[in-house]
Amino acid sequence: MDVLTPRSLDEALRLRAAHPDALPIQGGTDLMVDLNFDRRRPEALLNLNEVAELKGWSRENGVVRLGAGLTYTDAMSAKLAALLPAFSEASRTVGSPQIRNRGTIGGNLGTASPAGDALPPLLISECEVELQSVRGERRLALESFLIGPKRNALAPDELILAVRVRGGLGTQTFMKVGPRNAMVIAVVSLALGVDRERGVLSAAFGSAAPVATLVTAALDDVDSFPEQVAAAASPIDDVRGTGAYRRHALRVLVARALERCLTR
Amino acid sequence: MKIELIVNGEQCEADVWEGESLLYALRERLGLYGSKNACEQGECGSCSVLLDGSLVCACLVLAAQAEGHEVVTVEGLADANGLHPVQEAFVETGAVQCGFCTPGLVVATTELLRQNPDPSDDEIREALSGNLCRCTGYTKIFDAVRLAAQRA
């Protein structure tokens, strides 16, 4: 095995093109588990920790650009909580402080788990994914980037650079069902937004379909929205819960989240 | 491959396998057995260390990622004057039974009190949510954190 550690984005993209079998590693909170248990033995690892261009976030007009290396701890900062409340709340539910200090949104998109907690809040904020390779840059809506359970549209020579979301989109919240308040993979999760200005309700759920899924409706549809969202789910039975429970929980969460957002 | 890093204030060199964790390197290459290996999947916190001042699970950091960085393990907390106040508080309150979780909890508590010298019970619970203890039932651990906070 080899470890490649680029010191700039340019170098990272060149190494990525030259070594398509080198697996990118950022916080390692998904990948290291696989390495420790010998579930994966890649030819090489591309360590992105020293690439400054992937870190931090910025804001231009209404658009917030979150670097792929943004950690959940970064996302909990007061400034980001004000711009992207659901994303910040979701980040606080991820793992433990140790996991939040290392885990990144780039890694959550890379893993593309149906339970990835960053995904629902990003989906309700009109999220675009910035991908780059030596061939150039492209942008994909997050809905098109997530193509299946643990599958995404990343090409073998591309890196996830950042995501772009719209900040300050009305009132938002995030909810997650699990056996504990910390360290849980969501049985079902929900990000919900009420945008009074544009008259739009948006909800995105995790762990209740092959990919995190966005549902939108007009503000007037408040009463039927819980049912609409539950109907859009296609949950399975697994060790964490049954499909029927997940659909029921989703309906309850949407009603609660609406109440929270409409009274705020 | 060879990596250079600073561990507990000292410049170190370690000869590591490319795919191994920082936890493995600390224990098996550098002989620092304080950080414990229980789950190797980020669940238990017994391998908690500070990486550039940030609390992390050493089992989830690739050793090669620590190249050029600074690590503090539980061994780095005590000084010439004796135990760290957090360590003393754990001993005095009886927060240690088998002791397997203790190094991780001590490192996590030290970091909690650095950020928040007077944490509420909820704040303690959230800060230590990534550290599991199979023996104490956590009551004495809470006592230890409160005592260490009082004395600081």
Ligand SMILES: Cc1cc2nc3c(=O)[nH]c(=O)nc-3n(C[C@H](O)[C@H](O)[C@H](O)COP(=O)(O)OP(=O)(O)OC[C@H]3O[C@@H](n4cnc5c(N)ncnc54)[C@H](O)[C@@H]3O)c2cc1C
């Ligand atoms: C104890 C524990 C608790 C957890 N709790 C939660 C939780 O509550 N919610 C949750 O959603 N997740 C949770 N996770 C999973 C994990 O922490 C998250 O998915 C995290 O976002 C992964 O980020 P990372 O930087 O650590 O990823 P890494 O492990 O470094 O990488 C993950 C994947 O993404 C790819 N990748 C990373 N960065 C890039 C990039 N810039 N370009 C292209 N590909 C890239 C990697 O190649 C790899 O395939 C938990 C994990 C552990 C161990």
Ligand code: FES
């Ligand atoms: S050994 Fe690292 S968290 Fe359990």
Ligand code: FES
């Ligand atoms: S004292 Fe035994 S695990 Fe905590």
